[in-house]
Structure formats: C-alpha cells, structure tokens
Amino acid sequence: MTETVSQQGVRDAPTTGKFEARVRWLVRHFRKEWQIYVLMAPMIIWFLLFLYKPMYGLQIAFKDFSIFRGIEGSPWIGLEHFQTLLGNDQFFRAVGNTFIIAFLSLAFAFPVPIILALMFNEIHHRIFKKMAQTIVYLPHFISVVIIAGIVINMFSPSTGVVNNVMGMLGLEQVYFLVQPEWFRPIFIGSNIWKEAGFESIIYLAAIAGVSPTLYESARVDGATRWQMMWRITLPSIFPTIVIMFIIRVGNLVDVGFEYILLLYQPATYQTGDVINTFIYRQGLQGAQYDMAAAAGLFNAVVALVLVTAANALSRRVSRTSLW
Amino acid sequence: MGSFNLYSRGDRIFGVANAFLVTLIVISTLYPFIYIIAVSFSAGSAVTSGQVTIHPVDLTIAAYKRVLSEKLFWTSYRNTFIYTIFGTIATLLIIIPGAYALSRPQLLGRRFWNFFIAFTLWFHAGMIPFFLNMRDLGLLDSYFGIIIGFAGNAFSIIILRNFFESVPRSYEEAARMDGANDFQVLWKVYIPLSKAAIATVTLFAIVSRWNGFFWAMVLLRSEEKIPLQVYLRKTIVALVADEEFASSLLEEVYSFETVSAAIMVVSIIPVLLVYPFIQKYFNKGILLGGVKE
Amino acid sequence: MSAVTLRKVFKRFGPVEVVHGIDLSINAREFVVLVGPSGCGKSTTLRMVAGLEEVSDGTIEIGGRVVNEVAPKDRDVAMVFQNYALYPHLNVAENIAFGLRLRRIKKDIITASVNDVAATLGLSELLHRRPADLSGGQRQRVAMGRAIVRQPQVFLFDEPLSNLDAKLRTQMRAEIKRLHRRLDATSIYVTHDQVEAMTLADRIVVMSDGNIEQIGTPMELFLNPINTFVAGFLGSPPMNQLEATVSYADGGPIAKVGSDIAIPLPELRQLRNAEGHPIIVGIRPEDTAVERNGAANAAGIKCDLDLVEPLGSEALVHVSVADHPVVLKTETRGAISHLSDVQEFFVQPDHIKVFDQKTGLALDHPEVA
Numbered sequence: 001m002t003e004t005v006s007q008q009g010v011r012d013a014p015t016t017g018k019f020e021a022r023v024r025w026l027v028r029h030f031r032k033e034w035q036i037y038v039l040m041a042p043m044i045i046w047f048l049l050f051l052y053k054p055m056y057g058l059q060i061a062f063k064d065f066s067i068f069r070g071i072e073g074s075p076w077i078g079l080e081h082f083q084t085l086l087g088n089d090q091f092f093r094a095v096g097n098t099f100i101i102a103f104l105s106l107a108f109a110f111p112v113p114i115i116l117a118l119m120f121n122e123i124h125h126r127i128f129k130k131m132a133q134t135i136v137y138l139p140h141f142i143s144v145v146i147i148a149g150i151v152i153n154m155f156s157p158s159t160g161v162v163n164n165v166m167g168m169l170g171l172e173q174v175y176f177l178v179q180p181e182w183f184r185p186i187f188i189g190s191n192i193w194k195e196a197g198f199e200s201i202i203y204l205a206a207i208a209g210v211s212p213t214l215y216e217s218a219r220v221d222g223a224t225r226w227q228m229m230w231r232i233t234l235p236s237i238f239p240t241i242v243i244m245f246i247i248r249v250g251n252l253v254d255v256g257f258e259y260i261l262l263l264y265q266p267a268t269y270q271t272g273d274v275i276n277t278f279i280y281r282q283g284l285q286g287a288q289y290d291m292a293a294a295a296g297l298f299n300a301v302v303a304l305v306l307v308t309a310a311n312a313l314s315r316r317v318s319r320t321s322l323w
Numbered sequence: 324m325g326s327f328n329l330y331s332r333g334d335r336i337f338g339v340a341n342a343f344l345v346t347l348i349v350i351s352t353l354y355p356f357i358y359i360i361a362v363s364f365s366a367g368s369a370v371t372s373g374q375v376t377i378h379p380v381d382l383t384i385a386a387y388k389r390v391l392s393e394k395l396f397w398t399s400y401r402n403t404f405i406y407t408i409f410g411t412i413a414t415l416l417i418i419i420p421g422a423y424a425l426s427r428p429q430l431l432g433r434r435f436w437n438f439f440i441a442f443t444l445w446f447h448a449g450m451i452p453f454f455l456n457m458r459d460l461g462l463l464d465s466y467f468g469i470i471i472g473f474a475g476n477a478f479s480i481i482i483l484r485n486f487f488e489s490v491p492r493s494y495e496e497a498a499r500m501d502g503a504n505d506f507q508v509l510w511k512v513y514i515p516l517s518k519a520a521i522a523t524v525t526l527f528a529i530v531s532r533w534n535g536f537f538w539a540m541v542l543l544r545s546e547e548k549i550p551l552q553v554y555l556r557k558t559i560v561a562l563v564a565d566e567e568f569a570s571s572l573l574e575e576v577y578s579f580e581t582v583s584a585a586i587m588v589v590s591i592i593p594v595l596l597v598y599p600f601i602q603k604y605f606n607k608g609i610l611l612g613g614v615k616e
Numbered sequence: 617m618s619a620v621t622l623r624k625v626f627k628r629f630g631p632v633e634v635v636h637g638i639d640l641s642i643n644a645r646e647f648v649v650l651v652g653p654s655g656c657g658k659s660t661t662l663r664m665v666a667g668l669e670e671v672s673d674g675t676i677e678i679g680g681r682v683v684n685e686v687a688p689k690d691r692d693v694a695m696v697f698q699n700y701a702l703y704p705h706l707n708v709a710e711n712i713a714f715g716l717r718l719r720r721i722k723k724d725i726i727t728a729s730v731n732d733v734a735a736t737l738g739l740s741e742l743l744h745r746r747p748a749d750l751s752g753g754q755r756q757r758v759a760m761g762r763a764i765v766r767q768p769q770v771f772l773f774d775e776p777l778s779n780l781d782a783k784l785r786t787q788m789r790a791e792i793k794r795l796h797r798r799l800d801a802t803s804i805y806v807t808h809d810q811v812e813a814m815t816l817a818d819r820i821v822v823m824s825d826g827n828i829e830q831i832g833t834p835m836e837l838f839l840n841p842i843n844t845f846v847a848g849f850l851g852s853p854p855m856n857q858l859e860a861t862v863s864y865a866d867g868g869p870i871a872k873v874g875s876d877i878a879i880p881l882p883e884l885r886q887l888r889n890a891e892g893h894p895i896i897v898g899i900r901p902e903d904t905a906v907e908r909n910g911a912a913n914a915a916g917i918k919c920d921l922d923l924v925e926p927l928g929s930e931a932l933v934h935v936s937v938a939d940h941p942v943v944l945k946t947e948t949r950g951a952i953s954h955l956s957d958v959q960e961f962f963v964q965p966d967h968i969k970v971f972d973q974k975t976g977l978a979l980d981h982p983e984v985a
Binding site for chain 2: 029033035036037039040042043044046047049050051052053054055057058060071116119120122123124125128131132134135136137138139141142143144145146148149150152153154156158159161163164165167193197224225226258261262276279280283284289292293296297299300303304307308
Binding site for chain 2: 666718
C-alpha cells in the first residue's frame with residue numbers, strides 16, 4: 001500500500017538528475033500506475049497488429065513479392081513496380097478519375113449540406129422540422145450495397161422508373177449504367193442523396209450556436225429573414241464551413257470506392273475506375289500484390305500529403321488544429 | 324385592426340417557399356424507398372413493363388416468399404447479427420479502456436501514444452498489406468477475423484478521450500479517496516458519466532458493422548459465413564447471371580427486380596426499427612466527434 | 617480523531633515551487649481553516665493532506681503516522697469537493713454509500729449507516745432522488761454525507777460553499793459548524809472567504825504565495841494581525857492602511873500623513889526615538905467614529921467626504937485622508953443625513969495598528985522580535 005495518487009503525474013517526474021534516481025522514479029511510477037497500462041494494452045496491441053504491422057508489409061511495393069516466399073523472403077527490386085505503374089494506362093486513368101471525381105464531389109456535393117442546414121433553420125414549425133430532418137438523415141444509415149441496388153433498379157434500361165418516366169415524356173431511353181458519361185453524375189448525385197442530410201447536422205449545430213440576440217437586434221433594425229440568413233447565419237457558420245472544406249480537401253482521394261465498386265462495370269471503367277478500385281482488381285482479384293501495393297502506397301502518400309497540408313492550413317485559418 | 328403579425332409579407336412568402344422546397348427535398352429523399360417498396364410488392368410483369376412508379380401494381384408477396392425461402396438469406400442475416408453484436412463489443416472493449424488511459428495525465432509518453440493512435444487517421448498501409456496481414460494472421464474466412472480485425476477505431480478513441488478529459492477531476496479524486504482503483508474509477512465513474520459519448524461511438528460501431536461489406540466480401544470465402552450485405556451484393560449484382568434463377572422466372576410472378584427489391588426492403592427493416600432510438604444520440608454524437616475531432 | 621502535522625512541506629510542479637516548506641500542527645478535533653487569495657497554495661496543501669498530490673519534500677503525519685507514501689484511500693480522511701463530485705447516475709443513497717460499497721462493507725450495515733447519516737443531514741426524504749433533482753444546498757449536504765458516512769479521522773473541505781448563493785452559504789456555514797460540534801472530528805477547511813474563516817474556525821491559517829502568514833484564533837488574527845497582509849485580508853471591509861511617517865507631538869507619537877494630517881499613535885516601545893520612520897497606520901473601519909463622543913480621548917482626523925453607502929443599521933462612509941482613501945463604518949440610527957457633512961473622524965490611539973512600511977510587520981506583535 002505504498003502509493004499515492006498524483007494527479008500531476010508526469011509533472012512530478014525528475015527531468016534531470018541521476019540515471020538511478022530516474023529509474024527509481026520509474027519503478028515507483030509503474031508500481032502505482034500499472035493499471036492504466038493494463039487498460040491501454042489491448043488497444044496498443046490491436047493497433048500494432050492490424051494497422052502498424054501492415055505498414056511493415058508495405059515493403060512489398062519494392063519487392064518481387066510472392067506469397068510462397070513471404071514478405072521477407074522476396075527479393076528487392078527497387079522502383080520497378082512504380083515504373084510499371086507509370087507505363088500503365090489503366091493506372092493513369094484511375095489517378096485521373098480519382099481526382100476528377102474528388103473535385104466534382106467537392107464542387108457539387110460540398111455546398112448541399114450547407115444549403116440544407118440554412119433551409120432547415122428557417123423552418124419554424126418544430127414538428128415539421130424534426131420530421132424533415134429525421135427523414136433526410138435516414139439514407140446515411142443505409143448500406144452502400146442497398147443504395148447501389150436502388151440505383152441499379154431505378155436506372156435500369158427497360159424496367160427502371162427513370163427510363164419509364166422519360167419514355168412517358170417522349171424521350172429516348174438511356175442505359176445509364178453502361179454509359180461512361182453518366183457514371184459520374186449518377187455516382188455523385190446518389191452520394192448527395194445519401195449523405196447531404198446527415199452532413200447538415202454539423203452546420204445546424206453551428207447555427208444553433210449563434211446568439212439569438214443577433215437576430216433580435218437585426219429584427220429591431222428591420223432586417224428581413226432573407227437578409228438575416230445572408231448577413232447573420234451564413235457569416236456565423238463560415239468558420240465551420242472553412243473547417244469542413246479543409247477536412248474535405250484532406251480526404252480528397254478517399255472517394256468512396258466501395259460504392260464505386262458496386263456501381264461500375266467494365267463499360268464505365270473509363271470514367272469510374274479510381275485508384276482503389278484499380279488496386280482491388282489488380283491486387284485482390286488479379287493477385288498482383290506487389291504492384292497493387294505500390295499503387296496503394298502512392299495513394300496513401302498523396303492522402304498523407306493532402307491531410308498534412310489541410311491540417312497546417314486549418315491551424316492557420318482557425319488557430320485550432322484538427323487533431 | 325387585424326391581428327398583429329411578427330413577420331412582414333415578404334418574410335411570410337420566404338417562409339412558405341422554404342417550407343415548400345424542404346417538402347420537395349423530403350419527398351425526393353423518400354421516393355427511392357417508396358419506389359423500392361412498390362416494386363417489391365408488384366408482379367414481375369408489371370415491373371418489367373414499366374408500370375410501377377409509386378404504388379405496387381398487381382399486388383403480390385411472391386418476391387418476399389422467394390427471398391424468405393432462401394436458406395442463405397437467413398444465414399447471412401444471422402451472420403450480420405453476429406458480426407454486429409460481437410464486433411461492437413470488441414470495439415468497446417478495446418477503445419473504452421484505451422481512451423481512458425490516453426486521457427490520464429499521469430500516463431508516461433502520453434503525447435507519443437496519442438500520436439500513435441492519431442497517425443493511423445493520416446496514413447494507412449492500404450488494402451493489399453492489410454489483406455496479406457490478415458492472411459498471415461490466419462484470419463481469412465473466419466468469424467473471428469471479421470470481428471477482431473476491424474475492432475479498433477482511432478476516430479472513436481479520440482472522441483472518447485476528449486470526453487473523458489472533460490470530466491471534472493474531482494469525480495475521480497472523490498472516488499480515489501473512497502478507495503477506488505483505476506478499473507473501478509473507469510467502470511463506476513467514467514463510463515456512467517460518459518454515456519452520451521459511449522452511445523455515440525457504439526452507434527458508429529453498429530452502423531459500420533451492419534453496413535460493412537467490402538472486407539467481408541474480400542476476406543470471407545465460405546457462403547455460410549457471409550453477412551447480409553455480401554449476400555445482397557451477390558444477389559443484386561449476380562442474380563442476373565444466375566441461369567437457374569433466370570429459368571425459374573419463366574413460370575413465376577416475381578422477377579429479378581422484385582426479388583432484389585424485396586431483399587433490400589427486408590434488410591433495411593432492422594435499421595428502420597432502431598433508427599428512432601439512435602436518432603436522439605447522433606445529434607449529440609456528431610457534435611462530439613464533429614469538427615473538433 | 618487524529619492530529620495532523622505538516623513538517624517543512626514543499627510542493628513543486630516541475631521547476632515551479634508553489635508551497636515553500638510550511639509547518640502546521642493541527643490538534644485532534646480541531647477545526648482549522650486555511651484561508652488566502654487564490655493561488656496561495658491552500659488547496660494544494662489540502663490536497664497533499666488528502667493524498668491527491670505528492671509531497672515534494674517534508675512530511676505529513678496523520679494520527680502520528682507519516683502518510684507521504686500512503687494512498688488516499690488508506691489515510692482515513694474524507695473530502696468534500698467544491699463541485700461536490702456527486703455522481704449524476706447514482707441517487708442520493710447510492711452516492712452516500714459509494715465509498716462503503718467500494719470497501720465491500722455488508723449491505724445491511726451500509727443501509728443503516730446511510731440512513732443514519734441521512735437523518736443527521738435531513739436527507740431522509742431525498743434518498744431516492746438523483747443529484748440533478750436536488751437544490752444547491754441539498755447537493756452540498758449529500759457531499760457532506762458522503763464524507764461523514766465513512767467516519768474518517770480527518771475531514772477535508774475544499775471550498776465547499778463557494779458554489780452556493782450568499783444566503784444559502786450563510787445557512788450551510790452554520791450547519792457545518794453545528795455538524796463539527798456533533799461529530800467532533802478534526803477538520804481542515806479551505807476557503808478564500810474570510811467571513812467563512814472567521815465564523816467557522818477554531819484556528820485560522822492565513823496563507824499567501826505558498827507561505828503561512830499567521831496562525832491563530834479568529835479574534836487573535838482580527839485584533840493582532842502580524843502584518844499588513846493579514847490585516848488587509850480579515851475583516852469586512854478590511855483594515856484601512858495609510859502610509860505615514862513617525863513624528864511626535866505633545867510628548868506622544870503621531871503619524872504624519874501627507875503634509876498636514878496627524879494621527880495620534882499608541883504609546884509603543886517601538887515608537888520611541890523613531891522620528892521619520894516610515895510606517896503604515898492600520899485603522900479598522902469599525903474602530904472609527906464620526907462624532908467625538910464615540911471616542912472620548914481621540915483626536916479628530918481631517919478628511920474629505922467622498923460618498924456614503926447605507927447598509928441599513930450601519931453605513932460605510934468613504935472619505936479621503938490626504939488623498940488616501942479610507943472607509944469608516946458607523947451606525948445610522950435610522951438616518952444618514954448627519955453623515956452628509958462629515959469633515960473629520962475619530963479613532964482611539966489604542967485601536968490603531970502600526971506596521972513597518974518596509975517589512976509590513978506589526979511593530980508590537982509578540983512574534984516580531
């Protein structure tokens with residue numbers, strides 16, 4: 001029972017002094033605080049085993065990897081896989097598609113939740129507001145498999161409702177899902193349908209933080225609701241918009257490949273194949289692990305650069321870093 | 324004079340227009356679901372000939388009968404429950420104690436450990452090394468692999484850690500003086516005090532487990548282990564190529580479209596059932612996790 | 617009930633030393649109040665006694681046992697926290713029982729103790745309520761109940777009343793005092809409120825900047841503050857302090873304030889042959905009178921009236937003496953009109969405290985050599 005709780009903990013640690021004194025301090029520390037290390041252990045082990053160990057395995061991007069020789073046994077071949085990738089049209093196409101889809105999403109999908117939040121905020125009927133929000137959030141909780149199923153069903157050439165309505169209007173029927181030019185609009189559009197509502201929560205929370213006295217004084221000054229929305233609400237949530245934009249840029253290359261995988265077909269690879277779907281086909285379906293790992297490394301490095309830049313930017317803009 | 328109105332004429336028009344637009348948005352959010360439900364209850368011929376738009380045509384439950392008679396459907400349904408329940412438990416067992424430890428000022432190397440966790444948000448090895456690692460660990464085609472392999476989550480850990488850090492120290496100090504050790508402080512003080520945050524990360528875990536399909540598709544080989552989402556994908560994407568199914572269509576009232584719609588409806592139902600209960604948490608939750616991360 | 621002794625206790629946070637080797641011995645059953653401005657080290661000292669902070673140097677004894685290395689739970693002390701630290705997920709009974717449950721005490725004994733304590737504190741009707749459904753005063757009582765139920769050797773209070781409104785604070789103060797009389801337990805009480813210190817303490821320990829300024833009974837400190845800090849800290853409003861120099865007139869010492877104000881000083885040994893010595897004159901507002909008959913042998917001190925604050929039966933008269941602000945406290949006797957033309961006030965030389973301007977120490981205090 002020789003222990004005390006030190007709330008200051010490490011602040012009490014000797015920062016200078018003899019090696020021996022520090023060892024003694026450490027022994028005492030672990031004797032009284034061993035429990036937190038026990039509590040932490042499963043998490044650390046999990047991260048090492050499932051996230052850090054694969055990072056060690058990334059070396060196959062520089063090796064002539066074979067399943068039978070294993071990671072260590074495979075010979076180094078330097079940058080050969082990267083050279084192969086550079087000569088691979090499909091890879092180039094995937095990189096291009098990744099960025100195009102990412103930028104289109106940013107341009108079209110990013111503003112929607114902001115607009116939605118502003119609209120929700122202007123509804124004063126509480127039950128209607130609550131119901132509308134509840135319904136609009138719902139698709140977020142539906143799996144991409146079902147979303148893809150619904151899209152495939154609705155856009156199917158002969159039986160889907162979209163073509164039926166177009167038929168009724170006298171328009172020519174389109175087989176949307178095999179036409180490359182329709183892949184991106186359908187992908188981004190259905191993504192907006194799925195996520196915009198839920199993403200509006202963050203902006204609604206920011207709006208809820210605006211002091212009501214701002215509106216009251218504006219009303220006393222004779223402002224209309226439209227003016228208040230533009231001159232009070234929007235500027236008030238602008239910092240949140242900036243932060244969300246930066247986060248979005250940081251996650252730019254993460255284009256929701258699971259959904260693409262479900263939606264695309266060989267006919268739409270031209271516009272729909274992204275880096276991750278390319279990796280999936282080459283690596284997991286084609287068993288070209290080493291080359292796919294190289295493509296994955298490329299993807300991860302681009303992501304890291306973007307996210308680091310975004311974080312630095314947000315630190316500048318908001319004086320608070322994202323993590 | 325008439326009743327005093329707080330809003331001017333222009334403001335009222337604005338309000339009505341806004342409500343109208345929101346109503347349109349709500350309808351367009353709901354429509355795909357309505358359409359799918361209508362299709363699932365319609366006769367295959369009606370769907371194929373393009374008669375279904377918002378309500379079932381030639382009402383029938385043939386598609387449901389067909390879906391519910393599939394043994395694999397029930398197996399995958401059960402599997403999803405297994406993965407969701409045990410996966411969520413595994414997640415909580417790893418992240419709650421971990422986040423608690425990270426929130427302790429006396430933890431040696433606290434900055435390092437926090438970076439150790441957060442770094443995985445910025446950089447991960449990618450699909451292939453992760454897959455090979457699961458293979459090396461012998462976790463391919465295994466229930467345990469799916470349950471444990473996706474149990475950790477840096478984002479949830481950070482949310483929880485931040486919440487734990489915001490709990491006033493005096494709660495812990497009072498418990499210490501009453502004789503509690505770290506395990507008891509966590510179990511009897513921090514967990515009950517952090518219900519909202521824990522509900523949030525639990526919700527995240529449940530949703531991602533219930534909806535998770537990619538890794539289940541990649542890692543699981545045997546049919547009897549696949550979860551609902553993988554089964555769904557198989558049927559929706561692959562049903563067309565199933566000759567046996569195609570030949571059975573000739574003499575049945577259901578069609579490829581009605582059957583896949585019925586599967587989707589049946590698999591959405593649990594989500595719809597719990598949705599009202601989780602709803603009150605995700606407002607709070609998104610805020611906890613939201614911008615502050 | 618145990619005595620508590622602190623010997624040369626230091627506390628350092630890294631390179632910053634916040635408690636500079638204090639000595640303090642608290643008798644069994646005594647109610648000692650540590651008082652001082654925020655950041656003076658009083659809470660840190662209390663937390664070291666509790667075991668929530670490590671002692672950097674020196675020893676702390678509880679009941680004759682050195683407890684530096686003893687875990688808080690094994691020190692046999694209980695603490696009432698400023699924010700009460702009531703667990704919102706537990707009801708009143710469960711909150712009170714929390715410590716006993718952790719100690720795996722038998723259920724029926726727990727129930728009996730909880731009921732007992734609840735009866736003492738008037739909480740019997742509230743046992744099944746959650747903290748959220750209690751008023752501030754009730755929460756405070758539950759926090760005390762949680763400490764009492766453990767029957768500790770020593771009670772520690774860390775600003776327990778500062779979250780209450782003024783009225784409730786007065787009420788709870790009296791209740792704590794009554795409780796102490798009943799339980800007769802050694803208590804260490806930290807506050808920044810000098811009124812709480814004065815009303816509750818058997819002895820007050822005035823701290824500032826990590827040092828103990830003075831220890832004594834409330835009246836000792838009030839009547840004989842050892843230095844200007846203590847003089848300025850206790851009393852409401854605090855003692856007026858005027859910079860002055862020693863001079864002599866009519867054979868007695870006087871204090872010269874500014875160019876033309878003279879205040880007669882008490883005949884102290886230390887004031888002999890001290891012409892020109894810089895001093896601080898301390899005058900309690902309560903010791904002043906605006907009329908001569910209130911202080912028969914006192915000389916009038918000229919002043920300029922600034923403003924009058926009526927408090928009801930008393931009034932505070934703000935004046936300035938040679939541009940130094942001075943507060944006088946006087947009875948109103950139902951009217952304040954007679955205060956509107958105050959031009960001088962009176963104070964008996966015996967009531968005046970004299971401090972050395974350089975050291976701040978009281979010239980005549982027995983502890984000052």
